[in-house]
Amino acid sequence: MALVGLAAVFGALLGFAAIRFKTEGNPIVDQINEILPQTQCGQCGYPGCKPYAEAIAGGDRINKCPPGGEAGIQALADLLDLEVIPLDDEHGEEDPRPAVAFIREDECIGCTKCIQACPVDAILGAAKQMHTVIASECTGCDLCVEPCPVDCIDMIREEESLQNWHWALPNPVSRQVEIIATDAAQATSGQDRAA
Amino acid sequence: MRKIFDFHGGIHPPENKHQSVQRPIAFAGVPPELTIPLSQHIGAPAVPVVEVGQRVFKGQVIAQPKGLVSVPVHASSSGTVTAIEDRLVPHISGHSAPCIVIATDGKDEWLPDIGDSATPDFEHIDKPELLERIRAAGIAGMGGAGFPSAVKLAVKPGVQIETLILNGTECEPYITADDVLMRERAAQIIGGARILRHIINPQETLLGIEDNKPEALAAMRAAVADTDLQVVEFPTKYPSGGEKQLIEILTGKQVPSGGLPSDVGIVCQNMGSAAAIYDAIVLGRPLISRITTVTGDAVREPRNFEVLIGTPMRYLLQQAGYEAGKNNRLIMGGPMMGFTVPDHAVPVVKTTNCLLAPTEAELPTPPPAQACIRCGLCAQACPASLLPQQMFWFAQGKEFDKLEEHNLFDCIECGACSYVCPSNIPLVQYYRASKAEILKLRRDHEKSEHSRLRFEARQERLERAEREKEEKRAARKQAAEAKAREASSAGSGEQDPIAAAIERAKAKKAAQSAGEDSSSELEKLEKAVVSTRKRLDTALAKLREAKDQGADHIDALQAGVDKTQAKLRAAEEALNAYQLANASTNGQNDAGAEQPTSDDSAPSAAQAAIERALAAREAEAALPPQERARANLEKLQQRLASSRAKLAQSRDAGEAEKVIEALESSVERLTEKIAAAKQQLQDLESA
Structure with a gap:
């Protein structure tokens, strides 16, 4: 009797909690979407990062995002408890230098095609008026380059400069050579023999 | 006697300060060419306001600050601007940065109205005006980081500053610039300290000086004799000169992790900055020169120089009797935190407190790093009470979350851990790289978050537009149906x-x-x-x-x-x-x-x-009806052909979807019409 009573009480409690604390949407999709780089470039084959996040949650492979790169795959693997797999070449290669689209303004004919292609509304302009890219909003997704009928859009890769320079980790290889002179001698003589 | 506190860790490297204090400060002279970088401070670079070919006077503003955290740049001597271009600057990366190059005329002629703003009775000027003058004089922290002094002094309203500390520690080996400044120009420093005290209005003002500078201590004690400024002497240890470490030594307070000294009611300033503030307010002169130590076994006469900002390091080294053959590398700053300069032509800037030209025997090239043996010496030496050995593993594995959990950002990059490491692991470089990487990831994440919001906003807008169009279409359809019904009912x-x-x-x-x-x-x-x-x-x-x-x-x-x-x-x-x-x-x-x-x-x-x-x-x-119908049909066929051509053309050109749709529907309509017209013609002919 007491057991039945307890079961009823906890059942009611759980039922109430399920309704009261109902989670909207799929939280794992949001977590995956958080890791994806939000370039909305579609290189993964999905129309944006959210759809790819949904696809990953549905079991798609995690190595289809070149802008996210190895670090992105690592983070996704950690989140989903999956194996780290190398980036799928089919979807493009990772380029660590961020890119920004640049419209050569004298050549622009004002067709608005790039504006329609831009997934983050980073291109400014109107029909028959010159267009320009708001550099700070551009994700470097490449999607505006193809529609341009006069090929006046360049993707400019950021070059290393005094502003964005930062210390690199010491080269781990340099720590392993010539630990003591005799080791170095052995290493070279070993190489000689191998050759 | 004031109670002196101690901080965790610290090291005692050979001081090597005696070489450069044997001779008094000398003026290094006016070099034939000055290269003045536009960014000698933390913050936005200044914007040039002179043109190539323009003659400039000593003390003239040649670049204006841009933004709040920025200071102007002044010409250090009179001459002609010969170039405004990217030149190598004293930076570890070896990158170039925009500089103004001045060919000096040797007259060293001051701007005619340079002393006009001199105000010995600064007590009558209010605080914002003083801060503006300090900023206008181009003063940025001269200890090493180069943070604009005016920004540092502009304490948030409502924050009561209890203690103003003047940092005369100069704990890094070899450097004696502040030492000789205190010995020879104590009055100037005290003048600056009084201005600072007027601006900040603290309860006490402390001048912290390590006990390895007895002459400087004596000079400063004499200078503060009849004021309420206190000179505090404390034992020598590296890195006592770190802002947080000095605060702990003098007050026993610890600045919270990620906080500023003003959070515990303290403001710190460098001795050199105090002297520069005196020059700016009392004499009305901008910051155009500084005291720089030139030392190391590869110079014959190590000493301190008063150097014009922008003087090429090569010129300065010559003044001290530089022997290039003996020198293994040229270091700006001290042996602990300094860095190798990329080229001897780079200029002396506002943060150049020392030029160290050591021989190979004096400062040997670091031997290759070996494996960490987990001896724990680094943890004992760390002045910020961190665990350098743990952080080293995390940095190697790029485990940034764990690095942050281990308070990586409290690391002051003093190099004590690398100094004591028996395996010669360049620990500090790992921390610097990891810090930069974490900051970059944070920026990237911010940007991706921003892009996500924009993308979602765009999707929503497109959906809304589509929905509205659909609604309009439905409304039109309904209206047409209603009309059709009406028409059918009314004949x-x-x-x-x-x-x-x-x-x-x-x-x-x-x-x-x-x-x-x-x-x-x-x-x-x-x-x-x-x-x-x-x-x-x-x-x-x-x-x-x-x-x-x-x-x-x-x-x-x-x-x-x-x-x-x-x-x-x-x-x-x-x-x-x-x-x-x-x-x-x-x-x-x-x-x-x-x-x-x-x-x-x-x-x-x-x-x-x-x-x-x-x-x-x-x-x-x-014409007879058949003829007419035939003519009509022909006309319709012509229109259909032209419509089709138009449609094909727009399809090729990739026109907007709605245009193509409209064209398609018109083609359809025409086809129907033609069919009807044909029918009519047939009817007429058969009739």
């Missing part, structure tokens, strides 16, 4: 050529049988023509307006105009056909008086146009 009001043809046939039959009055039918058709024409006029006006404004829905409007024109033509044809049919019936029945219906209605412009159209079709009307 036929169709302007469709097929319906018109049926109508015509009906009317013909009816007229033949009864010769009834059909003027109401005619009126209806005329009305249709007039209203369609009106619609065409408004559509044309809209199109013109859109074209003038360069709106992007011109194509859609154009399609609309085309459609209305087609309708008008259809309506006119219908009217024409009706009148012809009537005329023929009238002729047959001799009823007369039916033809001049148009005379009854008002002679409007539209009416006149219809009349014209009627007249134009008079000839056509004379």
Whole structure:
């Protein structure tokens, strides 16, 4: 009797909690979407990062995002408890230098095609008026380059400069050579023999 | 006697300070060329306000600050600007940065009005004005980081500063710039300290000096004799000169992780900055020179120089008797935190406190790093109480979360851990790289978050537009259906050529049988023509307006105009056909008086146009019905061909979807019309 009573009480409690604390949407999709780089470039084959996040949650492979790169795959693997797999070449290669689209303004004919292609509304302009890219909003997704009928859009890769320079980790290889002179001698003589 | 506290860790490297304090400060002289970088401070680079070829005076502003955290740049000597370009600057990366290059004329001529703003009685000037003058004098922290002094002194309102600390520690080996400054220019420093005290209004002002500088201590004690400034002496240890470490030594307070000294009621300033503030306020002179130690075994006469900002390091080294053959590398700063300069031509900047030219024996190239043996010496030496050994593992594995959990950002990069490491692991470089990497990841994440929001906003906007379009379409469809229902209930009001043809046939039959009055039918058709024409006029006006404004829905409007024109033509044809049919019936029945219906209605412009159209079709009307139908069919076929061509063209050009849709529907309509016309022709021929 007491057991039945307890079961009823906890059942009611759980039922109430399920309704009261109902989670909207799929939280794992949001977590995956958080890791994806939000370039909305579609290189993964999905129309944006959210759809790819949904696809990953549905079991798609995690190595289809070149802008996210190895670090992105690592983070996704950690989140989903999956194996780290190398980036799928089919979807493009990772380029660590961020890119920004640049419209050569004298050549622009004002067709608005790039504006329609831009997934983050980073291109400014109107029909028959010159267009320009708001550099700070551009994700470097490449999607505006193809529609341009006069090929006046360049993707400019950021070059290393005094502003964005930062210390690199010491080269781990340099720590392993010539630990003591005799080791170095052995290493070279070993190489000689191998050759 | 004031209680002195201690901080965790610290090391005692060989001081090597005696070499450079044997000689007094000397003026290094005016070099033939000055290279003055636009960014010698933390924050936004200054913007040049001089042109190439312009003559500048000593002390003249040559670049203005941009933004809040920025300071102006002044010419250090008189001469001519020869270039404003990227030059190598003293930075570890070896990158170039924008510089103003001045060919000096040797006259070292001050700007004529340089001393005008000199105000020895600074007590009468209010705080914001003093801060502005400090900023205008180009003073940025001269200890090493180069943070604009005015920004540091602008304490948030409501924060009460208890202690002002002047940092005369100079704990790094070899450097003696502050030491000799205190020995020789104590009055200047005290003057600066009084200005600082006036600005900040602290309860006490402390001058912290390590006990390895007895001469400087004596000079400063003499200078503060009859003021309430206190000179505090404390034991030598590296890195006592770190801001947080010095605060702990003098007050026992610890600055919270990620916080600023002002959070615990303290402001710190460097001795050199205090002297520069004195020059700026009391003498009205901007920061154009600084004291720099030139030392190391590769210079014959190590000493301190007063150097003009922008002097090439090569020139300065020559003054001290530099022996290039003995030197293994040139270091800006000390052996602990300094860095190797990329080239001897780089200039001395506001943060250059020392040029160290050691021999290989003095400062050997670090041997290759070996494996960490987990001895724990680094943790004992760390002045920030961190766990360098743990952080080293995490940095190697790029485990940034764990690095942050281990308070990586509290690391002051003093190099004590690397100094004590028996395996010679360059620990600090790991921390610097990891810090930069974490900051970059944070920035990237911020940017991706921003992009996500923009992307979602765009998706929502597109969906909304689509929905609105769909609703409008539905509303239009409903209206059309309602109209159709109405029309079917109120008899036929169709302007469709097929319906018109049926109508015509009906009317013909009816007229033949009864010769009834059909003027109401005619009126209806005329009305249709007039209203369609009106619609065409408004559509044309809209199109013109859109074209003038360069709106992007011109194509859609154009399609609309085309459609209305087609309708008008259809309506006119219908009217024409009706009148012809009537005329023929009238002729047959001799009823007369039916033809001049148009005379009854008002002679409007539209009416006149219809009349014209009627007249134009008079000839056509004379043709037999088969001929007319055939001509009509031909015309329709021509239009279909042109429409198809247009559609193909726009498809090739990749026009907007709605344009293609409109064209497609017009082609469809024309195909239908042609079918109807063919049917009519067949009927007529068979009849």
